[in-house]
Amino acid sequence: MHHSINGAFAFSHPPQTWQRLGRIIERGMAGEFDASVTGDPCIVWDEAHERYRMFYFAQKHVDGREVNAVGQALARSALDIGAGAWYKLGPLAYVNPDALLGGAHKPWLLMDAYRPNVAVRLDGQYRLFVVSWRGSTKVIQMATAPSLDGPWQVQRQPVLDVGSGDAFDAYHVDTVTAFWFEARQQILLFYKGYPALAQPDQPRSPYGSGSAAAVMSPGDTVARKLGKVLAPSSLPGHWAGGWIGGLQIVPARRGGWYALLNASPTPPPSPELSPIVREPAPSLGGWAYTAEEWPVGGWQMLARPIE
Numbered sequence: 001m002h003h004s005i006n007g008a009f010a011f012s013h014p015p016q017t018w019q020r021l022g023r024i025i026e027r028g029m030a031g032e033f034d035a036s037v038t039g040d041p042c043i044v045w046d047e048a049h050e051r052y053r054m055f056y057f058a059q060k061h062v063d064g065r066e067v068n069a070v071g072q073a074l075a076r077s078a079l080d081i082g083a084g085a086w087y088k089l090g091p092l093a094y095v096n097p098d099a100l101l102g103g104a105h106k107p108w109l110l111m112d113a114y115r116p117n118v119a120v121r122l123d124g125q126y127r128l129f130v131v132s133w134r135g136s137t138k139v140i141q142m143a144t145a146p147s148l149d150g151p152w153q154v155q156r157q158p159v160l161d162v163g164s165g166d167a168f169d170a171y172h173v174d175t176v177t178a179f180w181f182e183a184r185q186q187i188l189l190f191y192k193g194y195p196a197l198a199q200p201d202q203p204r205s206p207y208g209s210g211s212a213a214a215v216m217s218p219g220d221t222v223a224r225k226l227g228k229v230l231a232p233s234s235l236p237g238h239w240a241g242g243w244i245g246g247l248q249i250v251p252a253r254r255g256g257w258y259a260l261l262n263a264s265p266t267p268p269p270s271p272e273l274s275p276i277v278r279e280p281a282p283s284l285g286g287w288a289y290t291a292e293e294w295p296v297g298g299w300q301m302l303a304r305p306i307e
Contacts, residue, residue: 008114010251014258014287018306022083025056025073033069033091034058040106044119046148051075052117053148054086055107055128068103070130092150094143099154101141102133106175109148110187113179114251119148120180122218128152129159129176129189136275137162138172140191142221159223160191160214168210168228169193171271172278175246181294188296189214189223190247190259194278196271201231205267208232208243209278213296230288230299232267239284239305242266247288249295256291259299 024041028034037059046053051074058071073086094100110127112118119126125144132141140160143152160176163169171194178189191212198206211230214223233241240263247259266280286305290298 008251009116010253011258012253014250014260014302016304016306024083025054025086025088028058028060028088031060033060033067034071034088035060036066038071042108044109044111044117044148046074046119048147048149049074051078052081055092055109057105057107058091059105066103068105068133070104070107070128092152095151095153097154099141099156100130100132101139101156101158102135104130104132104141106131108177110178110180113181113188113249116250121146122180127178127187129178131174131176132158134158138174138194140173140176140189155221157221159216159221160189160225163193163225166195166197166199167193168195168199168231169212169225171196172209174209177246177248179249184294185217187216187218187223188294189216190229190249192244192246193228194271198270199231202234204234204236205232205242207268207270207278209245209268211244211247211261211299215296226296229296230261230301232263233301237265238301239263239265239286240301243268243279245279245283247299252289256289256293256298257295259288259290259295261286261288261301263301263305 040057042055054073056071058069069091072089075081076085108129109119128143139158142159143154145152175192192209193212194209210228212228213226216223242264245262249257249259284305287302288299292298
């Protein structure tokens with residue numbers, strides 16, 4: 001199923017059969033920072049602690065209002081990483097928390113594209129990407145730290161902002177992933193873009209989100225958008241015909257890349273009719289593939305979801 005190539009990792013084919021093992025971590029007690037949600041985990045190897053570290057989306061409710069945060073947890077050991085094998089460390093610490101635009105969540109650590117779950121330190125700094133609320137709009141911010149323990153220095157200016165007018169990402173940018181390509185000396189980001197207006201190239205789901213790419217160099221503060229790379233399928237009844245989430249890429253042994261993504265066959269209504277619910281159920285997991293060495297084009301979804 002997978003092979004090591006000069007210390008790297010590659011799939012010969014993506015796994016289609018999965019076994020549920022239970023909850024990795026539980027939600028917190030009433031009033032705790034993660035009492036309502038523990039989700040969207042990003043897991044990387046922590047060299048300092050010689051075990052895996054998890055960053056996750058945490059949420060609690062206060063007087064009916066959602067309060068988002070980024071939580072963290074450590075595995076009990078290098079090999080003990082299954083259900084119940086993690087202990088929480090609490091929410092992230094920030095050097096300048098006032099620079100967060102609001103409700104940071106859906107964290108992603110910059111990883112080596114060819115070594116999944118290996119966090120990259122550039123110029124002595126790890127890079128953390130989070131989704132933040134700026135008023136009623138989702139944007140993506142970046143923070144840096146010399147250690148995965150933090151504290152994290154937040155860049156106030158979004159590294160990815162919404163588009164304008166009829167752009168495919170004019171409503172929200174969301175669900176970021178980021179990968180370091182050492183040979184190119186570039187960071188490739190994938191993100192989910194939600195349109196504010198109907199998209200003419202998506203006749204079956206004109207308001208459905210698509211997956212897009214952006215690129216930046218280590219010294220950049222803002223990523224350069226490359227455009228949409230995967231749109232909702234135009235095939236009737238396709239598992240990804242309604243909306244598409246972000247991409248988590250893995251090298252393919254035959255060349256190119258596989259990407260794990262979530263998607264739905266259900267098209268969302270316009271933002272005017274439903275400004276909050278932009279991802280109608282069901283949310284399904286599945287795979288896409290591109291033969292391109294630089295994975296910013298040529299993506300095709302596999303015919304069936306994982307389950």
